[in-house]
Amino acid sequence: MSDAETLTTTAEPTAPSSATAPAPRRGRRGEEITKILFVVPAALTIIALFGYPVVKNLVMSFQNYTLRTFINGKAPWVGLQNYATVVTDELFTKALVNTALFTIGSIIGQFVLGMLLALFFHKNFPLNGVLRALFLLPWLLPLIVGSAAWRAILEQDSGVLNVTLENLGLIDAPIPWLTSPDVALIAIILVNIWLGIPFNLTLLYSGLQDIPDELYEAGALDGATGWKAFWNITWPNLRAVVSVVLMLGVIYTLKVLDIILGLTQGGPANATQTIALMSYQRSFVEFKFGQGAALSNILILISLVFAIVYLRATRRQVDE
């Protein structure tokens, strides 16, 4: 960068008389190089932090890459063995089902609540902007902070949720939210819904704002108000935004790690084990990097399916 700057600034004084003449050819080529230099740092970053990891993961997933590799530098080629090992692991099916349940449950909850809130805030009322902005707070907090707060709320014996439910007479015995295999997955889905509401609210709200008022005015003349207006005017016009919100939601939720580690660490009895968590544990707890890489590649493959749908949806949105 600084090289490029000195290059152009020193080049200028040499041709002060030709200021009005078209730029000399050598200057043009220098300028093309400078233009490329604007992109080089970012291109290198993306190659180093995305290109390299994707390729490295792919290669590692075909190697017996363990802690020993760091000592003797040897990572023997094992073909598809890592994939075979992780897929036939009895945990894998459970993790896959949990990932699906966690993703579907989170997305439905976040989307429905986010949509209701977006419609609620779409009406004009005092303090609307300030109150809506404050809804963003859970999204801006570190995920591990959110997890800590919910650990306190969901605590079995003296957590405020159980205490309140008992005082209201809704339950007889405290519910072991995070320590029973029957409810732990539901509990982490609830926490993830809480975290996802701001994102859904914000994007859906800005989508609603982009629908012209005239459409509603014209619809009202034809008797389309309330639910009718929602199904006939709002929903069709919001469809592009909705598909973007849902696809991004799925892609973000598939890779969630922080909340599960903060709340349950995959337990109890693997009730909250997911593919992303399994990948983390293989790599960084058991130091079987080859198997961890295989799992994370499976995760990328699943994301990729949704990414393609997402890219088609955004392209359609751009075309419209």
Add this chain to the structure above:
Amino acid sequence: MVTQQQRVAAHRRTGRGLRTALAIVLLALMLFPVYWMLNISLQPSGGTLPSSFFPTHPSLAGYTTAIQDQGQNLVTSMLIAVGTVVLTLVIAAPCAYALAQFRFRWISWALLVILISQMIPGIVIANALYTLYENIGLLNSIPGLIIANAANAVPFGILIMRSFMLAVPTSIVEAARVDGAGLVRAFLSIVVPISRNSLITVGLFAFLFAWSDFIFALTLTTKGNITPVTLGIYTYLGAHISNWSAVMATAMLASIPAIILLVIAQKYIAAGATGGAVK
């Protein structure tokens, strides 16, 4: 007629007042976990969790312990976050401008790559960076974590700043060029000041991304000499929690940047929240 209108207006006003009231109730529900964090952080407690709704006998003991245990970690997080902001802006701003104004033929490909890169799971990056850092000695280092955090912030920053820089009029840049300014100088002295708002938005989000990072903190540190505060909270959160008020006090301290930014920089936050995903 007039009274009829007045009645309708009054009716509408109460309706709007009711909406505000309902919005406040919903917001209170939404922010309850944050209140609960504050509440417990101010109550004297050890291994048992207090369940009273107000800190009737407030105590700062939790904060004293938190600062003793985690003060250094807060400083570490601050250094990493500031470093990430600087690195992100230096890398992403020129690229955003180039993709907005230079008419390269491959721009749509570049944008596609940037969009896809945002979908790569953090664990994939962590997996590869761990082995790389182990070899080049960046494991357990602040620069190592700054670079890893740039992975989250750079693609986002390019997209946000590019959509803003598309609107920079080419005529002002050209006027400066006629006056003899090189591309780099025109960028630094004209484009950057005009695009200040988008740079602030990206800077704030880069800060929040890095401050909130947990996955890189967890995977790219092994010795315990470099501990960002998120990792400190995670260690506190082990299977059995022995000091609830200290945990919640640390969580509150770790929430301060988000709260400050939401209060003083609301418009930038709103710009980043919608711009990053759709554009």
